Amino acid sequence: MSEVRAQKPPPGKWWTPPFDPRFPNQNQTRNCYQNFLDYHRCQKTMKRRGKSAQPCEYYFRVYHSLCPISWVQRWNDQIKEGTFAGKI
Template sequence: MSDILQISTEKFDARFPNVNQTKRCWQNYFDYTKCVAAKGEDYAPCKQFLKAYTTLCPNEWIERWDAQKDDGTLPIDTSS
């Protein structure tokens, strides 16, 4: 039972005040992929980006971006 995921809303980010959160969603997804590429999935600070984008982004977007990343068609360079 220690593997229970605690879900909470992402905290305020001063870079995105009172605006549509789409950019914040994308930025956290991008930051997570770059962090994992550079440091690996077990690097604790990467988990903050993971939590942020899984909270902010619709699941359909994440699935599409993951598929594009696997296919090499994601419009960003995710290598470190």
């Protein structure tokens, strides 16, 4: 019988986002979507100001942790096509 070892995340990285009091429910769909929007808004704002987009990394990690990959891919495709329903 082989031994199974739990993999630890690299230092400074986490797998589960911290609690967000705006989304206290078990269903985190709204949290996923809001962090996706916040990431893209942050990117847009930082690019417009000519600053580093490093602070936006938080939103990126949160939505990548919460959102199914298929949703993110579909939303990114919709953004490229100009058909995304959210306001970025």
